[in-house]
Amino acid sequence: MLTQEAIFDIGEIGMGFFLKLSNIKFLQFSGANWHDIPHSHEDVYQISIPMSGKLIANLNNHEYILKNGESIIANPLSIHGHQFSKETSSMFIIGLNKAQFNEWIRDNYGTCDEVELNEQQIIIPNELRRNLKQWVNNLLLEQRTNLLESEVEQNAFHYFSNILKGSHNSTVNRLVSADIYLNHVLEYIHSHYNENIRIETLAELAHQSKFHFIRSFKKQISYTPYQYVLSLRIEQGKEMLRNSNKTITEISYELGFSSPSQFHRNFVIWVGCTPKQFRD
Numbered sequence: 001m002l003t004q005e006a007i008f009d010i011g012e013i014g015m016g017f018f019l020k021l022s023n024i025k026f027l028q029f030s031g032a033n034w035h036d037i038p039h040s041h042e043d044v045y046q047i048s049i050p051m052s053g054k055l056i057a058n059l060n061n062h063e064y065i066l067k068n069g070e071s072i073i074a075n076p077l078s079i080h081g082h083q084f085s086k087e088t089s090s091m092f093i094i095g096l097n098k099a100q101f102n103e104w105i106r107d108n109y110g111t112c113d114e115v116e117l118n119e120q121q122i123i124i125p126n127e128l129r130r131n132l133k134q135w136v137n138n139l140l141l142e143q144r145t146n147l148l149e150s151e152v153e154q155n156a157f158h159y160f161s162n163i164l165k166g167s168h169n170s171t172v173n174r175l176v177s178a179d180i181y182l183n184h185v186l187e188y189i190h191s192h193y194n195e196n197i198r199i200e201t202l203a204e205l206a207h208q209s210k211f212h213f214i215r216s217f218k219k220q221i222s223y224t225p226y227q228y229v230l231s232l233r234i235e236q237g238k239e240m241l242r243n244s245n246k247t248i249t250e251i252s253y254e255l256g257f258s259s260p261s262q263f264h265r266n267f268v269i270w271v272g273c274t275p276k277q278f279r280d
Contacts, residue, residue: 019136023097023153026132030090035083045096045115046074047160048082049123053089057082059119069125073117073164092128096160100211104157105168107212117166131159141265143258147226150199154214154224181206182220189225193232194256199225234270237263241279248275 017028025044028051038058048057049071057064057072058081064072074080076098082091105115135152142148161168184205189197202225203213218224223231233255240251252263267275 019139021149021153023100024156025093025095027093027095028090030088032084032086032088036081038079038081040077040079041074041095042076043098044076045098045101045117046080047092047094047096047121047123047164048072048074048080049092049094049125049128051090051092051125053087054085055082055089055091056085064120069122071121071123073119073121073166075117075119078119094160096157100153101157101161103209104154104211105161107209108158108161108215109168111168113167115166115168117164121164123163127163131156143262145196145226146198146200147229150210151214151224151226154211157211182217185217189229190232193229193236194254196256197225197229230266231270233257233263234267237267237275238271238278241275248279251275 017026019026030052035056048055048066050066050068052068055066057066058079059072059074060078060080064070066072072080102115106112135156138148138152185202188202188205199210199214202217203210206213206216208216214224217228221228237251237255240246240254241248244251246254248263249260252260255263257263257266264274267273267278271278
């Protein structure tokens with residue numbers, strides 16, 4: 001078994017973008033006269049998408065010549081490889097953690113069978129770029145917490161499960177269940193909103209998987225867990241600005257924000273004015 005770091009072989013290759021989350025990896029690179037060594041991944045669904053030029057891909061001993069928007073999916077343990085010719089080309093590789101993606105599918109599609117994705121797919125590059133930009137901006141502009149990262153992963157799993165064809169699409173039984181443990185979750189959030197709350201803790205209180213929990217929480221509260229925590233912080237911030245002499249910097253850190261600028265940015269989004277304007 002070869003790791004991603006070990007598979008690059010020869011040619012001119014440039015790394016353009018790399019983002020690693022707990023359960024998803026995004027990798028973009030470009031080059032010419034390059035190929036990697038055929039390899040497989042035991043615990044990853046790998047999506048390979050040419051963004052410009054031409055990608056020569058080999059999947060389970062079948063060769064595919066792919067252009068913009070065409071893609072191949074390597075299911076776990078599938079042997080695959082990539083090649084750029086003399087023409088400068090670029091591609092995206094996206095890796096979805098097998099266990100977590102299947103858990104998300106079970107919770108949202110109601111199937112217990114392991115997902116088998118179709119090997120050839122069409123993915124619109126501009127749509128992918130737009131979604132990726134939104135996910136990355138959320139991570140770059142906000143404090144990168146467990147709640148926020150789980151929300152990004154939830155959005156990415158939702159996006160890819162919708163656009164990719166596979167065994168999960170034949171199951172139409174979507175699970176919607178009432179959350180009888182919601183009050184326990186809300187009590188915990190209200191007691192710990194200024195701390196770094198882990199999505200696993202909330203999901204355990206709800207007796208749900210984390211991806212099912214995020215979906216059911218938003219269905220009932222109209223906010224994601226991350227948004228709900230932000231709303232509590234902002235409301236408490238308004239009270240502190242009205243009724244205390246603490247500086248905005250002190251309030252920012254007391255509320256659990258990583259910096260005064262993060263508090264300022266979110267306050268403007270939620271309230272429509274700056275903390276200083278609100279206090280004045």
